[in-house]
Amino acid sequence: MLLKGRAEKIESDGMVVRSPTVTIRLPTVIRLMKYIKRSYQVRISFSKKNVLKRDNFTCQYCGTMDGNLTIDHVIPKSRGGESCWENVVVACQKCNIKKGDQTLKEAGIRLLRRPARPSFLFHKNIYHSAPKSFVKNWSKYFPNDVIRA
Numbered sequence: 001m002l003l004k005g006r007a008e009k010i011e012s013d014g015m016v017v018r019s020p021t022v023t024i025r026l027p028t029v030i031r032l033m034k035y036i037k038r039s040y041q042v043r044i045s046f047s048k049k050n051v052l053k054r055d056n057f058t059c060q061y062c063g064t065m066d067g068n069l070t071i072d073h074v075i076p077k078s079r080g081g082e083s084c085w086e087n088v089v090v091a092c093q094k095c096n097i098k099k100g101d102q103t104l105k106e107a108g109i110r111l112l113r114r115p116a117r118p119s120f121l122f123h124k125n126i127y128h129s130a131p132k133s134f135v136k137n138w139s140k141y142f143p144n145d146v147i148r149a
Contacts, residue, residue, distance in 0.1 A: 007032050013133035028137040044118050051088055054118050061095035061109050068093045074115065076101045085117035 001007035002024075011029040018024075044050055048071050058065050060072075072091035075081030078101055089111065091099070099107040130138075 001032075002027065002030065005033065011137045013131075013137060015131070015133070028134045029141065046083070046085055046088075050118075051085075052090055054085075055090035055113075055115075058090060058112075059092040059095055060089035060112050060115070061091055061099070063112055064092045066092045070096045072096045072099060074104065074111070076103075079103070086115055089115050 002009060007030040009025075009027040009029075010031050011027065012025045013028050015026040016023050017026055051071055052069065057069060059069065069090050070093055072089055072095070073081040073083070074087050074089060077083070081087050095109065099109060104110060
């Protein structure tokens with residue numbers, strides 16, 4: 001986009017990309033010269049990775065962000081529960097084992113947040129994989145709850 005003039009570099013942190021003949025400073029922030037709004041809704045595919053992102057890598061029963069996270073069906077599959085956005089949440093192993101093949105009421109546990117199909121792209125979770133220098137530059141352009149530097 002930069003090479004074709006469709007975007008302008010706003011900030012850079014010094015990282016470069018090299019080829020045998022060209023060295024290009026990698027931008028951390030760009031500005032689009034023209035934005036074309038899409039007339040259709042982008043649908044986020046249902047996957048374990050996207051459920052983890054939707055729930056912010058947090059157990060929806062106890063709130064832990066422990067590394068041993070699993071996916072749990074709120075209404076168990078054995079009781080007719082489907083594998084869909086509205087019936088699947090992130091759970092730590094301890095809560096998943098405690099709930100087992102029971103409903104929430106039977107297990108005596110509650111959800112922190114009701115599961116739903118996300119209607120947004122997962123930009124707020126991009127800081128997990130981005131270089132820290134990028135996140136620092138981005139933090140100027142986003143509200144505090146979107147990116148944690």
